[in-house]
Amino acid sequence: MHDLKKQGNPTDHLANERTFLAWIRTSIGIMAFGFVVVKFSLFVKQISLILGKETVIPQTGYSGIVGIVLVAVGTVTAVLSYMRYKQSEQQLNTGNYKHSSILITVLTSFILLVSIFLIVYLVKSI
Numbered sequence: 001m002h003d004l005k006k007q008g009n010p011t012d013h014l015a016n017e018r019t020f021l022a023w024i025r026t027s028i029g030i031m032a033f034g035f036v037v038v039k040f041s042l043f044v045k046q047i048s049l050i051l052g053k054e055t056v057i058p059q060t061g062y063s064g065i066v067g068i069v070l071v072a073v074g075t076v077t078a079v080l081s082y083m084r085y086k087q088s089e090q091q092l093n094t095g096n097y098k099h100s101s102i103l104i105t106v107l108t109s110f111i112l113l114v115s116i117f118l119i120v121y122l123v124k125s126i
Contacts, residue, residue, distance in 0.1 A: 008092030034070025
């Protein structure tokens, strides 16, 4: 019975898996948002070409870059969440689990910076 407890409770492993899946959903959401931002930028460029040169649509070019960065961050989030999942699994198996909030801190900081950038971008475009 002692060996079973040392390897981690099955509910601990299931919670680890649920956390991993939540991070994967988050990364997919970030990538989807980035994809939409890039495609919207391309849509605006195509509409301006269809409408002709007499219609001037201000284009700073930031939306394409922001979209690509968001897709990249979503990808990095998926990789980091998998690494954290495997690390937690190993710690649960050895009975030596240590909490880490590095992924949460980094992702929250990035989302805060992107939010501030988008707010400034939207205020300047009004």
